[in-house]
Amino acid sequence: MVTALIKRIPVGVAPFAALLLLLLSLFMMSASTQNSTQFGRLYPTLLVINVLVLLLLCVFISINILRLYRQYRNKATGSRLTVRLVAMFVILTLMPVSVVYYFSLDFLRRGIDSWFDVSTEHALEDALELGRTALDERMRGLRKKSERVVDELTLISDSEAVHALDTLRRQIGASELTLFSRRGYKIIAFSNENPASILPTSLPNGAIILQLRGGNPYMATETVNDNDFIVRMVIEAPPYEAAGDPRVLQVIYPVDRRISELAETVQTAFTEYKKLDYFREPLKLSFTLTLSMVLLLTLLTAVWAAFYSARRLVEPIRTLAIGTRAVASGDYTQRLPQSSNDELGFLVRSFNTMTEGIAKARDDADLSRSQAERQRAYLSAVLGRLTSGVITFDRRRDVRTSSISQQQALQQRRQQSTSPPLLRMTNNAAAQILGVDVEAKVGQSLSSLSKGHPHLQHFVDAIEPLLTRSDQEWREEIALLGPTGRVTLICRGMPLPCEEHEVNAGYVIVFDDVTALIQAQRDAAWSEAARRLAHEIKNPLTPIRLSAERLRHKYLKTMNKEDAEVLDRSTHTIVQQVEVMKEMVTVFSEYAHTTKLQLRPLDLNVLVNEVLDLYRGYQVPVEAQLATSLPQVSADAGRLRQLLHNLIKNAMQAMVGHEDAQVMVHSRCVAQSGFQYIELRISDRGPGFPDDMIAKAFEPYVTSKPKGSGLGLAIVKKIVEEHNGVVWVENGTEGGASVVIRLPTDAAAE
Amino acid sequence: MNRKHNGIVIQLAVLLWVVTLAYTSICVSAENAFEVRSAETVVVDNIYYLNAHIDYQLSNEAREALQNGLPLNIVLDIEVAKKRGLLWNKEIVHLKQRYQIRYYALIQQYHVINVNSGLQHSLPTLAVATSILGTIVDLPLFDAMLIDADSDYEISLRSRLDTESLPMPVRLSTYFSSGWDLSSGWYRWSLR
CATH class of the missing domain: 3.30.450.20 (PAS domain)
Structure with a gap:
């Protein structure tokens, strides 16, 4: 407060001091004009000083005018107002001063002239003559x-x-x-x-x-x-x-003394009068000069003061304008200097408070936005590392304009509640599981997922009705038929917590590909079942067979022909069935037991030819179309032989009774996704797999044949998986079925 | 290019000529007003005396002021300086002789007063008064002891109207009128 006062003193006092000095100088000049001895000698000095001050003022004013002109031309803030104020001040000063000057000059001339009188002059001349x-x-x-x-x-x-x-x-x-x-x-x-x-x-x-x-x-x-x-x-x-x-x-x-005195009086009076008459014009000149000097100084000081005060008046307005412009362009750091305690000062203070408030609000918004960004990044990082697929949906549309009315907002909300849910967020696992770039579909409806990907139609159809259930959590198993076969998904959905007044704010769906898991569980269950079956059944079979053979041996000779025939047939049946059961148990234990593979590099074509040689001369012809120069695979030749036998037998059994029965074996090299496989395709001309069996064809005891253990394809699958390969079945477009096996080559393994 | 140069040279020459002319005209007018016609020094009993004849031509402004009862002060400046070759001269004596001339309307006489000595003359006409004023006979200047016999000395003499002693209103007009600029200019001669 005190420092502010001290700072302001020189600014306020300097012009007043200068004005006081100027007035003093003018007073002395005026006094010396009246022939006062003490100032008379100073007159030239005073005149020079005043002329210098005059010139100085002219220079000041010229500088001010030039500066103002430049500001006006550059359209500087506040220049127009300054020009108007200066013009107003100058006009207000010029008019009264000019009027006073004109009348003062007139009075001066008349006043000096009125000192002289013709009759007085005559009287003096006469006295002189006398x-x-x-x-x-x-x-x-x-x-x-x-x-x-x-x-x-x-x-x-x-x-x-x-x-x-x-x-x-x-x-x-x-x-x-x-x-x-x-x-x-x-x-x-x-x-x-x-x-x-x-x-x-x-x-x-x-x-x-x-x-x-x-x-x-x-x-x-x-x-x-x-x-x-x-x-x-x-x-x-x-x-x-x-x-x-x-x-x-x-x-x-x-x-004579008396005459001398009289003569002296006359002489002095006449001389003084003559002097005065002689001084008339010089006096007028000096008075006019002093008066003009006073006028000019007053006028120029007024003009200078006009500039000074106009600038001081406009300054807070100018800073306000600059500050407003800065705020409009988004700079809230502007703090205006406080100039005065009047209404303008109040305005400046209010402006500062306002910008401070805006800046704080903006900082808060920035902070919360960055927090939200951080949370979002954290969320997407978590989602990205999940192996489960995650997709979120909501019904909100992107509303970026904030200038909509309340009514419009309400209408929009009503529309949203009936519109289809839109995909909002997803993760990499979702894309991997579904085999679709889900990220690209963000912002689109759920049904857009199946566009160009018909295998996802079932997924969309299953999910869509569930999204309307806003009240509870659900869990659903969905099976899809994709290009890599059957995929089983476990989907869990739950509504997201919604904001006030919002219906069905959103949904999150989490799904896992449990195909392999289910398969592994089934395989493990079957293996266990087969192992137990083999163990439980194999043990009593030998005593049964031995007992039957002993019965036959002991009692066949003692019985009559009819009874002996019955016994012979019965024991024969028992022995035969025991053999069948033994075979079955062997197969089971084969399925259940994991034998150690003896992997060697081999040419698959050679192996296929060896196996096919065994089938020459069979009723059903076996044709082979083998690609030349296949790369070698690391495989257990014995297991692969079993695999081929199983498949060829299966194919032959499927075509029992067909006239143009034929088994075809194709081999070729396939490159996919940077990997090289050898594809072996065994096709028949039979009825093909029933639709409901295609997915479960490789499970134990799934068979379409009246005869058979039901383990043939299950074993095939087991052998293929032991060799890190894949197997699937296909129905041909013109009938017949194919079993397709893909085994990775050594090159791929490298 | 050359023609342009020539033009500039001619313009400069004309300007120089005009300035010189104006200056000399001012000097001439000043010389016409007061003029030292002759001046000399004589030594009597080791005292240097000045004898000089100065022609005073009063301007109309000065004449009018005199007629209206204003006394005019005329100052005679006398300087004696020692010559010092390349260096500037060293002033050893500076004298100021003041005279006043005034007109008495009653007795129609001009009064010439030597302010320094108080000697006065009453004269019937201005011409006589100025001729009395301009005749300087045996004005004692300085003692011969002050000067060096081996050195050269220069004496400067100037006569001028002292406008500073005029009353204020008239003095103001002296700044604006050349009629008041009355001075003889320096008249110099070597001391014997």
């Missing part, structure tokens, strides 16, 4: 006296004159008598009323001597010491006894 006449009259009387002295001098020699002059001086009442020789003007005799003086008060000057030489005596009233008058007469005096040198007499008469 004085002159009186003095002349007196001078004429004195001349006669002087001439008498001259006459008497003709009788007085130079040596007598020294004494005679005293007497003569007293006779005529002169104050001084001096007798000169005409040649060289040497003093012959001298007499003064003051006996102490030894020299004449003044000698005749050259002009008097010249006049005498012309034959005219000199006669004049003169002043001595400014206020005393004397009458000086210089007359040629004849020589003594007409033989000597010619002489000159100077007579000085005093003027």
